[in-house]
C-alpha cells in the first residue's frame with residue numbers, strides 16, 4: 001500500500017457499528033481514530049453537570065470557554081479515552097443520561113463550531129479515521145474515502161443492548177429503541193450539519209455482515225483509493 005496518508009470519514013446513524021469499523025481501520029493502517037460523538041457527549045456531560053440550559057445560547061457559549069477536550073491512549077483497553085478538563089469521562093459519557101441529551105446539544109451551532117474546529121486541527125496531518133455524522137459532508141468534504149454505515153434498526157437496538165448491558169444491567173431494549181429513534185430524528189432533521197450521506201460516500205450496510213466481512217470490504221475500498 002502507498003505510504004501517503006489520507007483522511008477516512010465514517011458517518012452513519014447511532015449504533016450502526018461505525019466505531020468498530022473505524023477503530024479496526026485505524027489500527028490496521030496505524031492511523032489515529034477519532035470518535036467525534038465522544039466530543040459531543042463530553043460537552044453534553046459538562047452542560048448537564050453544570051445544569052446549563054441548552055436554550056440559553058450565551059450560557060452555552062460561556063460554558064464552551066471552560067471546556068478542554070482531548071483523547072488519551074489507554075494501554076489497558078488499547079483504546080483512546082475521552083478527557084474533559086483532564087478527567088477521564090469515557091465511561092460516564094456512554095450512560096443513558098448523556099445519550100438522552102446529547103443530540104440536543106449536538107444540534108447547537110456554537111457547539112458544532114467548537115467541536116469542528118478541533119476536529120480540523122486533529123486532521124491537519126491526515127492519517128486519521130474520523131467517525132461521526134457530518135465528517136464526509138461538513139468537517140472533511142474532501143476526505144479521500146467516505147464510508148456511510150447503515151444497519152437494520154432491530155440489529156442496531158440489539159447491538160446497543162449488548163454493549164450497554166455489559167456495564168448497566170438495568171437498561172431495557174425498549175429504552176434503547178426509544179433513544180435511538182429520538183436521536184435519529186434530531187440528528188437527521190437539525191438545522192446545522194444534519195446527518196446525511198455525502199454524494200460521494202460508499203454505503204456499507206452491515207446488517208448481515210460479520211465484523212470481519214465489513215472490515216474486509218472497507219479495506220478493499222482503502223486499497224482502491226490509496227493504491
Ligand code: DC
Pocket residue numbers: 014015036037038040041102103106107131132133134135183187
Ligand atoms: O456516535 P455517538 O452516538 O456517540 O454520537 C453522540 C451524538 O452526537 C449523536 O446523537 C449525534 C451527535 N454527533 C454529531 O452530531 N456529529 C458528529 N460528528 C458526531 C456525533
